[in-house]
Amino acid sequence: MTAINPHGTSLNHAILSVLVQNRPGVLARVASLFARRGYNIFSLAVAPAEDENMSRITIVVDLESAPLEQIVKQLFKLVDVVKISELDPRRSIERELLLATVRVTAEERTQLFEVANIFEAKILAVGAEAVTVSLEGHPDKLDDFEELLAAHRIQELQRTGRVALPKLDRSARLRAVPTTQKGKVG
Amino acid sequence: MSNTNKITGAQALIRALEHEQVDTVFGLPGGCILPAYDPLLESSIRHVLVRHEQGAGHMAEGYAHVTGRPGVAMVTSGPAATNLVTPLMDAYMDSIPMVGITGQVGTAAIGSDAFQECDTVGITRSCTKHNELVMTADDLPLAVRQAFHIATTGRPGPVLIDVPKDVLQNEMTWHWPSDDEVADSLPGYRPTSKGHPRMIKEAARLILDAERPVIYAGGGMLKARAAEVLRELAELTGIQVVTTLMARGVFPDDHPLCLGMPGMHGTIAATTAMQKSDLLIALGARFDDRITGRVNGFAPDAKIIHVDIDPAEQGKVRRPDVPIVGDCRLVTEELVAAVRDLLAGGTTQADISAWKSRVSGWQEIFPLTYDDAEAGAALKPQYCLEKLRDAAPEGTIVASGVGQHQMWASLHWKFNEPYTWVNSGGLGTMGFAIPAAIGAKVGRPDKTVWAVDGDGCFQMTAQELVTATVERIPVKIALLNNSYLGMVRQWQEMFYDERYSEVYLSTETPDYVKWAESMGCVAIRVESPEEVEPAIEKANSINDRSVVVEFRTDSNEKVFPMVPAGASNDDVIVHPSQQEHRHHLT
Numbered sequence: 001m002t003a004i005n006p007h008g009t010s011l012n013h014a015i016l017s018v019l020v021q022n023r024p025g026v027l028a029r030v031a032s033l034f035a036r037r038g039y040n041i042f043s044l045a046v047a048p049a050e051d052e053n054m055s056r057i058t059i060v061v062d063l064e065s066a067p068l069e070q071i072v073k074q075l076f077k078l079v080d081v082v083k084i085s086e087l088d089p090r091r092s093i094e095r096e097l098l099l100a101t102v103r104v105t106a107e108e109r110t111q112l113f114e115v116a117n118i119f120e121a122k123i124l125a126v127g128a129e130a131v132t133v134s135l136e137g138h139p140d141k142l143d144d145f146e147e148l149l150a151a152h153r154i155q156e157l158q159r160t161g162r163v164a165l166p167k168l169d170r171s172a173r174l175r176a177v178p179t180t181q182k183g184k185v186g
Numbered sequence: 187m188s189n190t191n192k193i194t195g196a197q198a199l200i201r202a203l204e205h206e207q208v209d210t211v212f213g214l215p216g217g218c219i220l221p222a223y224d225p226l227l228e229s230s231i232r233h234v235l236v237r238h239e240q241g242a243g244h245m246a247e248g249y250a251h252v253t254g255r256p257g258v259a260m261v262t263s264g265p266a267a268t269n270l271v272t273p274l275m276d277a278y279m280d281s282i283p284m285v286g287i288t289g290q291v292g293t294a295a296i297g298s299d300a301f302q303e304c305d306t307v308g309i310t311r312s313c314t315k316h317n318e319l320v321m322t323a324d325d326l327p328l329a330v331r332q333a334f335h336i337a338t339t340g341r342p343g344p345v346l347i348d349v350p351k352d353v354l355q356n357e358m359t360w361h362w363p364s365d366d367e368v369a370d371s372l373p374g375y376r377p378t379s380k381g382h383p384r385m386i387k388e389a390a391r392l393i394l395d396a397e398r399p400v401i402y403a404g405g406g407m408l409k410a411r412a413a414e415v416l417r418e419l420a421e422l423t424g425i426q427v428v429t430t431l432m433a434r435g436v437f438p439d440d441h442p443l444c445l446g447m448p449g450m451h452g453t454i455a456a457t458t459a460m461q462k463s464d465l466l467i468a469l470g471a472r473f474d475d476r477i478t479g480r481v482n483g484f485a486p487d488a489k490i491i492h493v494d495i496d497p498a499e500q501g502k503v504r505r506p507d508v509p510i511v512g513d514c515r516l517v518t519e520e521l522v523a524a525v526r527d528l529l530a531g532g533t534t535q536a537d538i539s540a541w542k543s544r545v546s547g548w549q550e551i552f553p554l555t556y557d558d559a560e561a562g563a564a565l566k567p568q569y570c571l572e573k574l575r576d577a578a579p580e581g582t583i584v585a586s587g588v589g590q591h592q593m594w595a596s597l598h599w600k601f602n603e604p605y606t607w608v609n610s611g612g613l614g615t616m617g618f619a620i621p622a623a624i625g626a627k628v629g630r631p632d633k634t635v636w637a638v639d640g641d642g643c644f645q646m647t648a649q650e651l652v653t654a655t656v657e658r659i660p661v662k663i664a665l666l667n668n669s670y671l672g673m674v675r676q677w678q679e680m681f682y683d684e685r686y687s688e689v690y691l692s693t694e695t696p697d698y699v700k701w702a703e704s705m706g707c708v709a710i711r712v713e714s715p716e717e718v719e720p721a722i723e724k725a726n727s728i729n730d731r732s733v734v735v736e737f738r739t740d741s742n743e744k745v746f747p748m749v750p751a752g753a754s755n756d757d758v759i760v761h762p763s764q765q766e767h768r769h770h771l772t
Binding site: 021028033070080 | 308312316375
């Protein structure tokens with residue numbers, strides 16, 4: 001399969017896992033920092049973390065727009081940001097969810113099912129003229145799947161943006177920014 | 187049944203400010219903040235009633251500039267909060283510790299477009315170091331403690347607390363949080379101050395090895411109260427010092443090693459020394475575009491030691507060879523110790539005498555200069571400022587607006603003490619001078635405070651002289667009136683073919699003397715050179731009320747030297763009378 005990249009995410013990006021205090025406006029703070037400093041976000045996912053007082057924001061950042069070091073340091077200046085880990089894509093597990101409703105005729109439907117089967121996608125709903133599918137997996141896999149879906153008429157498509165955690169076995173592979181560094185934030 | 191342990195949120199707010207040792211609040215009441223103004227009547231805190239909320243913010247800044255303590259501004263919701271935005275941004279750009287308190291509509295009305303509602307926290311998010319909407323009265327003391335903690339530690343800055351009206355009205359049980367509670371409530375905020383020992387050693391080595399070193403002292407050295415140790419470092423190594431616009435006074439202008447201000451309108455010696463140096467020791471400075479000129483042409487041969495408490499400043503503009511994150515005073519002390527250790531261990535310092543005499547040569551060839559006024563012509567602003575400087579009582583604080591008069595004040599004044607220069611550097615806020623001077627005078631009532639202002643600036647915030655009169659805060663204003671937005675006029679003359687567009691104000695209107703008198707000031711108009719000194723002498727002798735001295739100055743006068751915007755510092759434009767010496771800079 002040709003390497004395609006509709007979102008450009010594997011070209012020059014970094015994944016930041018940002019642990020923040022779960023407080024009103026914290027997402028707005030992060031978002032407005034990116035907007036104000038001209039940093040681009042490829043995707044962003046946010047949800048409560050293991051500690052209910054904390055949320056984890058997974059941000060895929062565009063390194064064409066700014067050096068990673070500056071992005072991390074500026075993020076650290078936000079009082080609500082507790083910890084930032086840069087996840088090396090080679091050393092992390094990345095997952096994303098895709099939902100799509102595709103217009104298909106009865107004849108095309110089998111074709112679509114075949115593709116879905118290969119990708120281990122789920123058929124969520126089947127109508128006379130449309131099928132809704134979901135696929136969970138590595139974002140690259142979703143990219144490939146999305147390209148094949150485009151052979152049909154995609155009526156609606158929604159992706160969640162990636163979430164990521166470091167791979168289990170090699171804790172050293174999590175390049176956590178040392179907590180002492182946080183202390184230098186003025 | 188009333189519980190005597192219970193107090194209102196408003197009482198808690200004022201009590202919390204008292205616990206933070208706030209002696210003065212600058213503000214103006216209104217609907218949503220009304221409850222907080224009631225317990226203020228019983229408080230030891232002085233309230234200075236301003237005429238515009240922007241004035242409250244700049245007064246808080248002026249107060250913080252000269253005392254090092256956080257200035258406090260308290261205003262109501264909506265338009266009052268938006269009027270506070272400019273000072274908040276100003277304080278953010280210049281790292282001024284400040285706490286803003288705004289009223290907000292009741293919690294139930296938030297989001298309903300209620301009367302005088304605005305999204306204050308949203309609006310001020312990018313112009314504060316931190317801000318917080320307080321949703322219950324119980325949270326108020328902690329919110330106040332957090333605000334003062336964040337505003338004054340690490341890289342200082344403005345913090346805003348937005349307080350809904352019902353939060354002020356509701357009852358709560360008073361509890362003053364401990365240091366640990368504050369720390370625990372801010373797990374993401376751990377400012378520390380010690381520099382990395384290995385980096386400090388490396389920096390010390392670079393300092394002794396450098397043949398053309400320059401100390402580039404920025405506003406962070408004032409914030410860190412590092413004037414003394416800066417002097418120690420300079421005298422120990424014999425390295426010359428430039429002081430940026432934000433750092434004027436941190437190193438005495440009359441010290442033989444002082445080169446003055448560098449940058450767009452810096453002295454030739456300061457700007458050129460940086461440009462040609464082989465080592466810049468940047469202490470609490472942020473490589474602002476007004477300092478560097480075109481960045482890729484800035485100090486091309488220089489290695490950089492960059493000491494700053496804000497890690498994000500390292501490498502933001504120029505990649506340092508030795509980055510040191512930490513408090514500027516502590517790090518500079520450690521740097522002095524490391525240099526001493528190396529010297530004691532037998533390391534010798536490179537010979538910098540040839541370099542220093544080269545720099546001194548630039549000082550001699552390119553002193554600050556201006557042409558004398560022709561007989562009968564308008565006054566030269568620099569002349570007025572020099573007379574003002576020479577007659578000023580020792581320790582006089584100078585506040586300034588933004589524009590030509592600001593540059594002339596910074597260049598022609600002799601700042602020999604720290605915390606005597608108050609100006610708007612990063613944001614460049616016209617109208618800063620008068621309210622900032624008032625705030626400075628409140629902070630240092632023992633000192634003479636002169637505001638150097640332009641006529642454009644004066645018209646933006648002059649109404650605060652009413653505040654000064656009514657509140658008995660006597661300040662002195664040197665109004666350099668050239669009837670123009672002078673700096674813009676200068677750019678149009680030099681870079682827009684003398685096509686003057688919307689820069690002429692008026693020679694007749696307003697009548698500044700009448701205006702100043704109507705605000706309760708003594709006012710003096712000065713039009714000829716003979717009148718300059720007597721007017722200044724009179725102004726200095728009046729200490730029971732504010733004085734405005736209007737100097738009618740030459741609108742053709744320009745600030746030199748000047749590095750055109752976007753040009754390299756190598757292409758600095760010298761005063762026309764020094765043009766023939768230009769070759770000394772290549």
